[in-house]
Amino acid sequence: MFLPGHYPDRVTTAPERTDDRLPAADRLGLRTRIALHAGRLAGGLSRRLGRGSGVVVRGRVVLALDPDALSALASGRRSVVITGTNGKSTTTRLVAAALGGSVATNSTGANMGPGIVSALDDCDARSAVLEADELHVPSVMRATRPEVVVALNLTRDQLDRTHEVSRTSQVWARAFTAQPGVVVVANAADPHVADAASSGRPIWVDPGLRWTEDASVCPRCGAVLDWSQPGAGSGTEALSRWSCRCGFAMPTPDYALTADGVRLPDGAHLAFDLRLPGEVNRGNAIFAIAAAVALGVPAEQAADRVGAVEVVDGRYATLDLDGRQAPLLLAKNPAGWAAALSMIPDDAVMAIGINARIADGTDTSWLWDVPFERLAGRVVGATGDRRDDLAVRLHYAGATPVVEADLVRLAHLLPEGPMVVAANYTAFREMRRYVEGGLNA
Amino acid sequence: MPGPGTSAVRIVHVYPNLLGTYGDAGNAIVLCARLRLRELPCELIVVEPGQALPREGDVYLLGGGEDAKQTAAVQMMREDGALVAAAGRGAAVVGICAGYQLLGTTFLGVGGIPTEGLGLLDVTTGRLERRAVGNVLARAAAGVVGPEGEPLPDLIGFENHGGATVLGSAARPLGIMEIGVGNGVPSTTGQATEGAVQGSVFGTYLHGPALALNPALADLILSTATGPLGPIDDTLPEALRRHRRLHVLPATERAGRVRSVVKLLRRKDSAPSGASATLSGR
Structure with missing residues (x-):
C-alpha cells in the first residue's frame, strides 16, 4: 500500500542534471543558516514527540529567527x-x-510561509x-x-x-x-x-x-x-x-x-x-x-x-479497513464535494467524514450547499467530529445515515458493495493515519 | 391560508443567487422535509433575480449575502412589491443575516452607506466594532412561544456578521444571548439579545441552515401557515443539538471569556500609563 508519510518533498521524474541545483548552502547568510538549523532541530523534536510531521513547527521557528528566510531560500x-x-x-x-x-x-499541503520554508530548505x-x-x-x-x-x-x-x-x-x-x-x-x-x-x-x-x-x-x-x-x-x-x-x-x-x-x-x-x-x-x-x-x-x-501522475499526497489512494478496501477522496468545500459526489458510482456504498477544526473552517453551514440529495434513498456512513451535523444533512436529503465515530467499525456496519470514503481536510488526514496504525490508532 | 389536508404550503426561497452565501438553501430543504415527514404537501418555489416573486406564498425565506448583493436584492424586492404585500396579509417572512438586516428600516449597504430596508421589522442596523464569528446559544425571549403557547427551546447556531442591530418598540427580540454576540447592542433593559420578531416576520443572525439546528423554530414558522403541527421523529436533530451543547459551545464560551479578559486587561493597562504620563508631566 502507498504510504503517504513517506511521500518525498522532492519529486524526481527525470535523471538529475547538475545545473538543476543551486550553488552550495553558503549562498545563504549566517542568520538564515542558524535559523534553518534551529528549525530542523525543532521540527525533528516535534516529530519525535508525535505531534505531526513537524513541517510547520520547523518553518515557524525559522521565520521567528529570520523573517526574511523565505526570500533568501527562494532567491536564484x-x-x-x-x-x-x-x-x-x-x-x-x-x-x-x-x-x-x-x-x-x-507537496504535503502546508501552504503558508512556514510550510514553504521547510520545503525549500529540504531541496x-x-x-x-x-x-x-x-x-x-x-x-x-x-x-x-x-x-x-x-x-x-x-x-x-x-x-x-x-x-x-x-x-x-x-x-x-x-x-x-x-x-x-x-x-x-x-x-x-x-x-x-x-x-x-x-x-x-x-x-x-x-x-x-x-x-x-x-x-x-x-x-x-x-x-x-x-x-x-x-x-x-x-x-x-x-x-x-x-x-x-x-x-x-x-x-x-x-x-x-x-x-x-x-x-x-x-x-x-x-x-x-x-x-x-x-x-x-x-x-x-x-x-x-x-x-x-x-x-x-x-x-x-x-x-x-x-x-503519469497517480497519487497526490495520499489522495485517490486506497484504504484497507480491516479487509474492506475503499478509495479515499478529499473534498473541502461545496464545489469540491459536488465534484467528488459526481465521481461516486451508483452502486457504491459511501462513508463520509466531516471535521470542523481550524484548518477546515469551524462552521459547518457549507454542508447545506453540497448536493447530498444525490445520495437520497441510500444508506450512507457518517463519521468525523461533526458526524451529527452530517447525519442531519443526510437525513433531510432523504438518505439514511449510519452514525459511527470509528471508521473501521463503520465499514462493518454499512451494507455490502464497493465502498468509497470521502472526507474533508483534517478528517482525511486522520483517516490516513488511523488506518496506517499510526498516531491515532 | 391552507390547513393540513388542503393545498400545498408554498415555501418561497427569495433570490438564492444573491442571498445565499452560507448554506441558506438548508432552511428551504428543512421546512419542506418537515412538512413531507408529516405527509403534508409542500411546494418549494425558488425565485432568482429577474423573476417575479409569487404573491401567494406562505413562507418567504431570505438568506445571507455580501453588501453589494444585499443592496441589489432589496431594490428588486421593493420594485417587485409581492413580499411586502404578502407580509401585510400575515405570510411568514424569515430573514437570516443580511436578509434580517434588509427587513429592517435601515442597514449599511455598499460602502457602508445607510440604505433603506423593507421596513417589515422595526430594527436599524449599524456596524459592530469587531466582526462576530462563532457559535451561538440563546434562550428564547419572553413571549417567544410555540403555536400552543409552549416556550421555545434554546436557539443554537453559528453567527458571522458585522452588523449591530437596534430593536425599536414594535419589534421583540427572538432570544436572550447566552454565548455569542447576536444583535450586539444591549436592549433598554440591558440584556444582550438575538434576532427580532414582529408578527409573522422573523429575523436572526443565526446564519445559514438555522432551522436545521432549531426544529422547534422551523415548526413555529410552518405553523403560521398550517396551525399547530404534530410531533415527528427528531432523534438526529436532537443528537446534533446535544453535540453542540456538550462539545462545541463550551469552547466558544471559553474563547469569549479569554477575549473579554484581554479587553479588560488592555483597559487597565491604558489607565496607569495615562496616569503616569500625567505625573511625569507635572
Whole structure:
C-alpha cells in the first residue's frame, strides 16, 4: 500500500542534471543558516514527540529567527505559485511533474510561509513549485518572486476565516499589480479569478467545469451576470460563457479543455490521458500544461508527464479497513464535494467524514450547499467530529445515515458493495493515519 | 391560508443567487422535509433575480449575502412589491443575516452607506466594532412561544456578521444571548439579545441552515401557515443539538471569556500609563 508519510518533498521524474541545483548552502547568510538549523532541530523534536510531521513547527521557528528566510531560500530559483480554493495540491503536484527534473515543492499541503520554508530548505532544486493559501498569495509572491502564478478558482470555503470571495479576489488583484512581470495562468470561467488576473499578464484557461453559485453578480459593477450565452466551438468549449452589461465578460481562453484533450493557444489540439480520476482533474491538468509551457516546456512533453501522475499526497489512494478496501477522496468545500459526489458510482456504498477544526473552517453551514440529495434513498456512513451535523444533512436529503465515530467499525456496519470514503481536510488526514496504525490508532 | 389536508404550503426561497452565501438553501430543504415527514404537501418555489416573486406564498425565506448583493436584492424586492404585500396579509417572512438586516428600516449597504430596508421589522442596523464569528446559544425571549403557547427551546447556531442591530418598540427580540454576540447592542433593559420578531416576520443572525439546528423554530414558522403541527421523529436533530451543547459551545464560551479578559486587561493597562504620563508631566 502507498504510504503517504513517506511521500518525498522532492519529486524526481527525470535523471538529475547538475545545473538543476543551486550553488552550495553558503549562498545563504549566517542568520538564515542558524535559523534553518534551529528549525530542523525543532521540527525533528516535534516529530519525535508525535505531534505531526513537524513541517510547520520547523518553518515557524525559522521565520521567528529570520523573517526574511523565505526570500533568501527562494532567491536564484524559478518559482511557480499555485493558489485557488480547490485543486491546489493536485495541481501543484501536476505542475511539478510537468516541469520534469528536480523540483522543490510543498507537496504535503502546508501552504503558508512556514510550510514553504521547510520545503525549500529540504531541496536545493532550481525549480520551485509552491502551493499557497489564497490569503497568503501576496506574502508568498513578495518573498519568492514567482515567474508564473496559477490562479485556479475562488469559491466559498471557510467563510468564518476568509469572509467573502470578492475580498480574496481583491487581495489577488493587488498582488498581481505589484509584480507586473508575473504571468498569471488564470481560470477564465471564474469571474472572480478573471477580475483579479486582468491586473496581471494573464494566460486564460477554460477548465471545463462551471460553478456559478459564487459568481452570480459581476465582481466589477454588482449587476447580475448573464451565464446563458453558449460558448463557441464544440464539447467543453460550448459550455456557457458569462458576461455583464457593464462590458466585463469571460475572456477568450488560450487553453480550453476538450472531450479528450486540450486546445492549445495556436489552435492545435493535443489529446492526453490522465491516471487521476474525474473531469475536475482534467481541468487541473491543463492548468499544469499551460504553466509548464510558460516556463519553456513543450506542451506534448508536459502532457505526457502530467498524465503519469497517480497519487497526490495520499489522495485517490486506497484504504484497507480491516479487509474492506475503499478509495479515499478529499473534498473541502461545496464545489469540491459536488465534484467528488459526481465521481461516486451508483452502486457504491459511501462513508463520509466531516471535521470542523481550524484548518477546515469551524462552521459547518457549507454542508447545506453540497448536493447530498444525490445520495437520497441510500444508506450512507457518517463519521468525523461533526458526524451529527452530517447525519442531519443526510437525513433531510432523504438518505439514511449510519452514525459511527470509528471508521473501521463503520465499514462493518454499512451494507455490502464497493465502498468509497470521502472526507474533508483534517478528517482525511486522520483517516490516513488511523488506518496506517499510526498516531491515532 | 391552507390547513393540513388542503393545498400545498408554498415555501418561497427569495433570490438564492444573491442571498445565499452560507448554506441558506438548508432552511428551504428543512421546512419542506418537515412538512413531507408529516405527509403534508409542500411546494418549494425558488425565485432568482429577474423573476417575479409569487404573491401567494406562505413562507418567504431570505438568506445571507455580501453588501453589494444585499443592496441589489432589496431594490428588486421593493420594485417587485409581492413580499411586502404578502407580509401585510400575515405570510411568514424569515430573514437570516443580511436578509434580517434588509427587513429592517435601515442597514449599511455598499460602502457602508445607510440604505433603506423593507421596513417589515422595526430594527436599524449599524456596524459592530469587531466582526462576530462563532457559535451561538440563546434562550428564547419572553413571549417567544410555540403555536400552543409552549416556550421555545434554546436557539443554537453559528453567527458571522458585522452588523449591530437596534430593536425599536414594535419589534421583540427572538432570544436572550447566552454565548455569542447576536444583535450586539444591549436592549433598554440591558440584556444582550438575538434576532427580532414582529408578527409573522422573523429575523436572526443565526446564519445559514438555522432551522436545521432549531426544529422547534422551523415548526413555529410552518405553523403560521398550517396551525399547530404534530410531533415527528427528531432523534438526529436532537443528537446534533446535544453535540453542540456538550462539545462545541463550551469552547466558544471559553474563547469569549479569554477575549473579554484581554479587553479588560488592555483597559487597565491604558489607565496607569495615562496616569503616569500625567505625573511625569507635572
